[in-house]
Amino acid sequence: MDEKDLIRKAKKGDTLALSQLLQQNYSFLVKYLMKVTLHPQIAEDLTQETMMKSIEKIQLYNGESKFSSWLITIATNLFIDQQRRKKREKKWLEQEQALRKMKWNAANMNEEWIDVLDVLAQIKEEIRMPIVLKHYYGYSYEEIGKMMGIAEGTVKSRVSNSLKSVRKELAEREGK
Amino acid sequence: MKENDFKNSNSMLDDEDELTVKQVKDGLEKLDQWNPVSTPNLQWFHQTVELEKKRIRKKQWKELLAFISVAVFLLTIVIAVVYRQPILFLYFQLVGIILLPLALKKNRKKVRNE
Numbered sequence: 447m448d449e450k451d452l453i454r455k456a457k458k459g460d461t462l463a464l465s466q467l468l469q470q471n472y473s474f475l476v477k478y479l480m481k482v483t484l485h486p487q488i489a490e491d492l493t494q495e496t497m498m499k500s501i502e503k504i505q506l507y508n509g510e511s512k513f514s515s516w517l518i519t520i521a522t523n524l525f526i527d528q529q530r531r532k533k534r535e536k537k538w539l540e541q542e543q544a545l546r547k548m549k550w551n552a553a554n555m556n557e558e559w560i561d562v563l564d565v566l567a568q569i570k571e572e573i574r575m576p577i578v579l580k581h582y583y584g585y586s587y588e589e590i591g592k593m594m595g596i597a598e599g600t601v602k603s604r605v606s607n608s609l610k611s612v613r614k615e616l617a618e619r620e621g622k
Numbered sequence: 623m624k625e626n627d628f629k630n631s632n633s634m635l636d637d638e639d640e641l642t643v644k645q646v647k648d649g650l651e652k653l654d655q656w657n658p659v660s661t662p663n664l665q666w667f668h669q670t671v672e673l674e675k676k677r678i679r680k681k682q683w684k685e686l687l688a689f690i691s692v693a694v695f696l697l698t699i700v701i702a703v704v705y706r707q708p709i710l711f712l713y714f715q716l717v718g719i720i721l722l723p724l725a726l727k728k729n730r731k732k733v734r735n736e
Contacts, residue, residue, distance in 0.1 A: 450653075461668060461671050461675065461681065464671050465667035465668040465671050466664065468667050468670075469661060469662070469663075469664055469667045472659075472661045472667075473659045473661050476659045477654055480654070481650050481653060481655055484653075486657055497670065497674075498674050500636040501670075501671055501674040501675065501678070502674070502678055548653075551656050551657070552652075552656050555656060557652070557655075558658065560645075560652055562645045562649035563649045563650075563652075566649065577646060578650065581646060582647055601628075607623060609639050609642050609643070612642055612645075612646065612654070613638060613639070613641075613642040616645065619655060
């Protein structure tokens with residue numbers, strides 16, 4: 447059964463169809479959240495929250511975008527709301543702990559840590575998200591604007607400025 | 623993932639930006655390797671969806687009951703006032719008529735300020 451059929455059935459209240467849709471997109475959602483949060487625990491919690499929200503709002507899904515894009519939109523907004531509620535110090539501490547854990551995981555796998563992840567972790571999440579959505583997932587500026595509820599021009603400038611700052615920071619690290 | 627769009631999304635970039643984008647992409651791909659995701663089985667999803675639907679239904683019933691209770695309470699007060707002291711009811715109506723244009727005027731001012 448293809449995605450459109452599953453969506454149609456899920457909107458009519460078919461629990462199995464909705465379960466299948468969620469299962470098919472689960473890994474994509476966790477991986478996306480991992481990239482924008484750079485925090486495995488937060489990514490996992492937000493995945494659960496996103497799934498719950500999608501079960502509640504499935505009637506409002508218009509089917510214009512792919513189901514995975516709709517899930518990303520929900521997840522993005524949940525993450526933005528969550529981060530706004532948190533204090534800066536707490537966010538910084540959480541991020542540091544997560545990075546330390548991920549570095550430890552990488553070392554356990556005999557892999558070398560990549561500096562760009564440290565640089566991405568330093569950037570504000572409102573700026574990190576457009577980079578990931580644009581340059582990793584290949585969404586258009588318009589699509590990202592809709593997902594994040596901001597103007598297309600704002601997305602463009604955020605992506606361009608943040609690329610510059612990532613490049614600058616990486617150059618500084620390489621120069622050290 | 624919209625891999626085909628990568629080329630398009632990168633077509634406007636200069637060489638330096640392209641290198642940065644490549645570094646970002648490589649870093650994020652490594653992140654996937656270091657944190658493998660295991661997808662639960664369909665039964666788990668089915669159970670989760672059923673439980674959530676049950677919770678939503680319960681919440682909706684609670685909200686509906688709360689709404690009906692408040693509505694019945696307010697209606698009871700209005701009926702009691704009308705029957706016992708109709709003049710008081712008329713006063714409330716007059717206060718409402720006076721306050722309504724003021725409230726609307728305030729809203730209009732807000733729009734003008736924007």
